Amino acid sequence: xxxxxxVGVGGQGTLLASKxxxxxxxxxxxxxxxxxxxxxxQRGGSVVTYVRMSNDAPLYSSIVEQGxxxxxxxxxxxxxxxxxxxxxxxxxxxxxxxxxxxxxxxxGATKYPVDCLERVEAAAKTIKINAVEIAHECGTYRAANVVxxxxxxxxxPFSADEWHxxxxxxxxxxFLEVNINAFDRGYNFK
Amino acid sequence: xxxxxxxxEAIARGAYEAGVRVSSAYPGTPSTEINENVxxxxxxxxxxxxxxxxxxxxxxxxxxxxxxxxxxxKHVGLxxxxxxxxxxxxxxxxxxxxxxxxxxxxxxxxxxxxxxxMLARASHAPVLDPSSSQECKDFLKIAYEISEKxxxxxxxxxxxxxAHARTLVELEDRVELPLREYNxxxxxYVSMPANMxxxxxxxxxxxxxxxxxxxxxxxxxxxxADRKVGVITSGAAYNYVKEAMPNASVLKLGLAYPMPRKLxxxxxxxxxxxxxxxxxxxxxxDTIKAWGIECSGKDLTGVQGELxxxxxxxxxxxxxxxxxxxxxxxxxxxxxxxxGCPHRGLYHVLGKLKLTVCSDIGCYTLGALPPLSGVxxxxxxxxxxxxxxxxxxxxxxxxxxxxxxxLGDSTFCHSGLTGLLNMAYNRxxxxxxxxxxxxxxxxxxxxxxxNGYDIHGEPTTALNLEKLCEAMGIQHVRxxxxxxxxxxxxxxxxxxxxxxxxxxxxxxxCALIVKQPGVSFVCDSExxxxxxxxxxxxxxxxxxxxxxxxxxxTQCVGCGLCAQLCHFxxxxxxx
Numbered sequence: 001x002x003x004x005x006x007v008g009v010g011g012q013g014t015l016l017a018s019k020x021x022x023x024x025x026x027x028x029x030x031x032x033x034x035x036x037x038x039x040x041x042q043r044g045g046s047v048v049t050y051v052r053m054s055n056d057a058p059l060y061s062s063i064v065e066q067g068x069x070x071x072x073x074x075x076x077x078x079x080x081x082x083x084x085x086x087x088x089x090x091x092x093x094x095x096x097x098x099x100x101x102x103x104x105x106x107x108g109a110t111k112y113p114v115d116c117l118e119r120v121e122a123a124a125k126t127i128k129i130n131a132v133e134i135a136h137e138c139g140t141y142r143a144a145n146v147v148x149x150x151x152x153x154x155x156x157p158f159s160a161d162e163w164h165x166x167x168x169x170x171x172x173x174x175f176l177e178v179n180i181n182a183f184d185r186g187y188n189f190k
Numbered sequence: 191x192x193x194x195x196x197x198x199e200a201i202a203r204g205a206y207e208a209g210v211r212v213s214s215a216y217p218g219t220p221s222t223e224i225n226e227n228v229x230x231x232x233x234x235x236x237x238x239x240x241x242x243x244x245x246x247x248x249x250x251x252x253x254x255x256x257x258x259x260x261x262x263x264k265h266v267g268l269x270x271x272x273x274x275x276x277x278x279x280x281x282x283x284x285x286x287x288x289x290x291x292x293x294x295x296x297x298x299x300x301x302x303x304x305x306x307x308m309l310a311r312a313s314h315a316p317v318l319d320p321s322s323s324q325e326c327k328d329f330l331k332i333a334y335e336i337s338e339k340x341x342x343x344x345x346x347x348x349x350x351x352x353a354h355a356r357t358l359v360e361l362e363d364r365v366e367l368p369l370r371e372y373n374x375x376x377x378x379y380v381s382m383p384a385n386m387x388x389x390x391x392x393x394x395x396x397x398x399x400x401x402x403x404x405x406x407x408x409x410x411x412x413x414x415a416d417r418k419v420g421v422i423t424s425g426a427a428y429n430y431v432k433e434a435m436p437n438a439s440v441l442k443l444g445l446a447y448p449m450p451r452k453l454x455x456x457x458x459x460x461x462x463x464x465x466x467x468x469x470x471x472x473x474x475x476d477t478i479k480a481w482g483i484e485c486s487g488k489d490l491t492g493v494q495g496e497l498x499x500x501x502x503x504x505x506x507x508x509x510x511x512x513x514x515x516x517x518x519x520x521x522x523x524x525x526x527x528x529x530g531c532p533h534r535g536l537y538h539v540l541g542k543l544k545l546t547v548c549s550d551i552g553c554y555t556l557g558a559l560p561p562l563s564g565v566x567x568x569x570x571x572x573x574x575x576x577x578x579x580x581x582x583x584x585x586x587x588x589x590x591x592x593x594x595x596x597l598g599d600s601t602f603c604h605s606g607l608t609g610l611l612n613m614a615y616n617r618x619x620x621x622x623x624x625x626x627x628x629x630x631x632x633x634x635x636x637x638x639x640x641n642g643y644d645i646h647g648e649p650t651t652a653l654n655l656e657k658l659c660e661a662m663g664i665q666h667v668r669x670x671x672x673x674x675x676x677x678x679x680x681x682x683x684x685x686x687x688x689x690x691x692x693x694x695x696x697x698x699x700c701a702l703i704v705k706q707p708g709v710s711f712v713c714d715s716e717x718x719x720x721x722x723x724x725x726x727x728x729x730x731x732x733x734x735x736x737x738x739x740x741x742x743x744t745q746c747v748g749c750g751l752c753a754q755l756c757h758f759x760x761x762x763x764x765x
Contacts, residue, residue, distance in 0.1 A: 010525065022194045022356050032194060034356035039219030039299025040632060043553060044730055045525035060321075060429035062355035065500045082520050101733050102523035106725070107561045108734070110521045132744075141744065 001054040002156060003064040007083040008075030009100045010042040013145040016170065017073065018049040020149055024158055024166035025053035035062035044103075046079060071155055073148055075131075076100050077116045084123050093124045094151050096131040096144060127151055127189075134185045143175075143182035150186020160187060195359045197352040200323035201290055202227030203359065204330030205260050208286075209367035210234050212252035214245040216604060217633035218264030219299035220353040221292035225262050226636070229645045233364060234260075238636055238645050241571070241604040242267035246274045246289060250343070253287035254379060256370035258334055262290040265304050266570065268345075270605070275343065276313045277381050280389040282341035285370045286334035289315075290346045292353045295426075295469045296496035299350075299632075301551070301570065303494075305470035307446050310345045314393050316400055317345045318409070319425040319446040323357040329444060332409060336445075340396050347446065349469055351426040351496070401448035409444025412457055419506070420461025422454065422474055422485070427467050427497050434503035449477055458483045465490070469497050527556050529731040530701030530708075530747035532627055535672040537564040538727050538751070539679045540594060545686065546581065550574040550597035550606075553631040553700075557596075561728040565596075572597065572605025575622055579613050582620050590620045591686050597622075600630035600638040603653060610693070614662040618691045621682075624655060625672070627700040635703060659693045666692035673698055675754045701747055708748025709763040711741050717760035724752040724761060 004021060008014045018034050025032040035050040050064040066085045072093050074080030080095040087093060097117065105112045113119065120126050131147035138147075146167065153163050164180055171179050195203065201224045205213060213236040215225035229236040239245040242263040252259035263271065268291045275289065294300040310317040316336055320329045326348065333344045377385045404410055416437040423431045424443040431440060441457040443449065458464050458478075466475040466487035475487040490505040491497060504511035527534050537557035540547050541564040549555060549565040550573060558565035567577055578595035597606050602624050613620055630636040637643040642652030659667045666688060670681045678696065685692040701707075718738030725732060731745035732752055741752070743764070753761040 009523065011528075018356075026192065026194045026358060032356070032358065034194070035351060036196070036354045036356070037298065038222070038354055038634065040525050041298070042634075043525040043528060043556065043632070044523075046523040060432040061499050062351055062357070062429070063498060065498055078521065078523070082523075101730070102521050103526050103559065103561075103728060103730065104521050104524070106730065106733055107728065109560065112521065113519070 001052070001057060002071070003069045004051040004071045004073060004152070005064050005069045005083060005086045006049040006051065006073045006075070007079040008047055009079065010044050010047050012075045013142060014047055014049050014075060017145045017149055018051050020146070020166050020170045021051045021053070023169050024162060025051075027166060028158055028162060030055045031059050033059045033062040046082065048083070071152060073152055075145070075148070077120075078102065078112060080120045081113065081116050084120060087124050091124065092155060093120055093126045094148060095120060095126060095128050096148055097128050098130075098132050129186070129189055131186065135182050138181040138185060139178040143179055146179045146182040147186035150183040151189055153183070153187050160184075163187075191361050192358050193361060194356045195323045196223055196354060196356050197320070197323045197326045197348055198223035198354070199227045200326035200359050201330055201346070201348070202231070203361065204327035206231045206234060207327065207362050207364050208331045208334045209258055209365045210260050211257035212249065213237070213260040213262070214239045214248035215262035216240070216242050216245055216267060217630050217636045218267050218292070219633055220294055220348075220350040221262050221264045221267070221290060222633045222636065223353075224290055225645070228260065236645055238638060240639050242271040243274060246271040246278070249287050249289065250274060250278050250283070253283040253285050253343070254281070254372070256285050256372045258286045258367060260288055260290065263292070264300065265291055265293045265306050266301065267291070268306060268309055270571065272309065272313070275315070277386075278343045279314050280386050280393055281379050281381060282389070282392070283337055283343055284372065285367075286337035287343040288330065288333045288337060288346050289343055290348065293347060293349045293470065295349055301568075303470060305473060306345060306347045307473045308471055310347070311447050314397050315343055315345045316340065316448065317347050317446040318444060319347050320352060320444070321425055321428045321442070322352070323355065323359045325444070326352065327359055329409060336400070340400050342396060347425070349426050397448055401451065404445050404448055404450035405452040407445055407450070410450050410453055411442055411444070412453070413440045413442065414460070415439045417460055418462045419465065420457055420463070421465045421467050422457065422478070423467045425469060427469050430497050430499040430502050431467050433499040435506055443474065446473070449474065451481060454478060455481070455483065458485070467491060467497065467502060524559055525556055526559070526728065526730050527553065528701050529729055529745045530704070530749040532672045532696065532698035532701070533557060533625055534562070534727050534729065535675055535678060535751050536596070536623065536625055536696050537562040539675060539682055540564050540596070542679065543682060543686070544592070545682075546589075546593040548574040548578040548581070548593065548595045550595075550601050552598040552601050554596060554598060554625050561726060571601050572609050575606055575609030575613065578620050578622070579609070579616070579618050582618055587619055587689060590618070593620060594682070594686065595620065595622045596625055598631065599624060599626040599628065599640040599655070602655075603639045607658070610659070611662055613691055614664055619689045621685045621692050621694065623682075623694045623696055626655065626695050626697045629700045629703055631700050631702070635700070655695055664691050664693055666690060667695065668692065669695045669697055671698055672696045673749055673751065675751065701749070704747070708750075710743040710746040710748055711750065711753060711761050712764045713739050713741055714760045714762065717758045719758055719760070721757070723755045723757065727751055727755065
């Protein structure tokens with residue numbers, strides 16, 4: 001069983017990531033539950049998506065709770081810090097090293113923690129990647145989510161071919177090539 | 191074939207397979223994707239209605255005339271639709287009719303935590319409560335059978351975690367049903383007192399019959415396990431109970447109302463200690479206790495927010511209850527108006543003029559958050575207009591001069607028309623601002639009667655707001671571009687000052703539906719005096735730096751509001 005939490009800021013493309021993961025798990029005969037966020041928080045708020053997959057015990061809840069996540073996939077530094085409690089003690093944090101300032105920081109009501117990533121790294125096994133830059137090199141910064149999928153792929157028991165297939169099933173044909181490239185860059189990230 | 195479907199997609203699929211012919215809905219989180227997906231099946235006529243009341247009336251008309259029908263809404267939508275619905279349970283249907291109502295425990299995207307089961311009971315409608323996408327599809331088909339067998343509209347209640355969770359669903363074929371014969375039946379379908387006295391007797395008898403049959407309905411099922419602990423549950427709560435208390439015996443209620451008394455008594459007798467675990471109100475618990483059966487539930491779980499497995503486990507096996515996720519010291523990230531949002535300029539002007547703002551339900555509610563902090567009230571769809579009018583009538587014309595009602599085009603079509611008519615009719619001198627962004631924004635961009643496109647994106651008749659106001663006898667209707675701050679301020683000043691009713695249409699399409707974003711702005715650090723004027727509008731694309739401000743080119747869409755506020759010409763389109 002794998003519990004994955006995807007966190008980010010509304011509009012960053014976390015829903016595509018969960019869709020690919022869900023499709024992949026289903027293709028491989030896993031039971032799967034994905035819990036998405038729609039509505040108000042999609043307007044630039046914190047968004048959390050849960051993906052659970054199992055090929056042994058049955059799944060009931062669609063929610064990953066504190067201390068249950070094998071992987072947290074964070075699209076933004078502050079959201080990574082916020083999501084730390086989700087991780088199991090031996091879980092892995094994959095973080096896209098991007099900073100998006102929340103409004104209370106922009107207005108000066110509070111400060112963005114300068115040591116955000118250090119705190120994440122001190123608390124958990126962490127893989128940092130500038131997925132936006134890599135995606136940009138692949139053709140569009142919007143594919144950052146798929147770069148992160150590539151990093152995540154190394155921790156899950158599915159072949160690169162299976163991932164490619166799931167991506168093909170989830171993205172529009174005209175964006176397939178850029179997404180496959182983005183995935184491969186993430187997959188080969190060291 | 192199996193597919194990974196959202197609960198809402200599965201409901202749409204269920205409608206398709208059940209042979210539904212007509213579907214009407216108003217968008218509302220967490221229900222919106224149901225009708226969006228119904229619209230992908232050409233076999234079903236689907237539409238966006240201006241509001242939920244109309245949607246239920248359309249569904250009722252279709253059902254009475256012999257076609258299986260569907261209406262979908264969020265929980266508060268049923269309040270709007272309560273009028274037709276509470277009498278539809280008397281008239282009954284002909285072909286099956288289901289009203290899907292999506293509750294939002296935890297208020298992810300809603301203004302309250304009302305429990306639809308309570309309204310269903312008040313209206314004497316049966317309620318189904320699924321726990322997975324597969325059940326969303328299967329139960330919906332059962333709902334149509336119940337509707338036809340017991341001659342009543344049925345409520346299909348989901349919650350956010352069911353509506354917006356993807357789980358595996360086995361697809362089946364559509365069953366094409368012929369239209370049922372329609373015959374005039376005045377005693378049944380004309381809700382005059384003399385007729386409805388008879389129908390009320392029928393409602394009572396029907397409910398008794400269904401409650402009896404519920405004892406053997408397969409979707410109410412006992413899962414015997416350890417008999418020390420028994421749990422009665424349904425919906426999303428069932429999932430959490432199965433994870434938190436894997437050894438407990440469970441009575442899962444697929445039909446939430448009417449409740450199967452004999453089955454519950456049998457279950458209660460079979461376990462040593464009985465618990466009722468349900469999201470929101472103590473709906474089952476109160477009834478079970480009223481039957482003299484000892485149980486506990488809300489004393490452990492409370493009525494606030496969502497249930498989770500750990501919350502339940504903490505009560506039963508002493509597992510540590512999860513602490514709050516918002517660790518102190520980590521800045522919150524509330525939702526914001528998007529870069530380029532036309533509402534931003536509007537709220538900036540209203541704030542500058544220090545007006546009392548009765549706002550409404552939509553993206554523009556976000557104008558209440560800092561730094562704009564520009565909203566006094568927001569209650570329900572359309573309330574902006576009624577409340578502004580009430581303030582005027584309570585406090586006089588002086589109040590009207592410093593008050594505006596603000597609501598979007600879709601909200602205006604939903605529930606604003608009648609409020610505006612009331613203002614015109616009752617000699618208001620107030621000012622109503624329609625923030626017309628040509629779309630239903632917050633729910634994810636659905637077309638509406640004011641934008642000229644239907645649910646399929648096909649062109650159709652568009653409401654002409656200006657002419658509508660004119661027809662109501664409103665003399666002063668102004669149209670203004672909210673990106674033109676000077677003009678907007680001038681118009682708002684003039685119209686609030688005026689001792690007559692006026693409508694300002696603040697017209698500019700939603701930034702997210704504009705296909706070609708403009709050129710990003712940049713800050714010229716030589717000219718920037720670091721005065722902070724541009725920061726007042728709360729644009730997420732602008733941030734303070736050591737020396738001034740910086741514009742994030744990946745977020746900026748070039749609306750230029752910041753440049754209009756800058757006195758030093760420091761903000762300009764990227765060369």
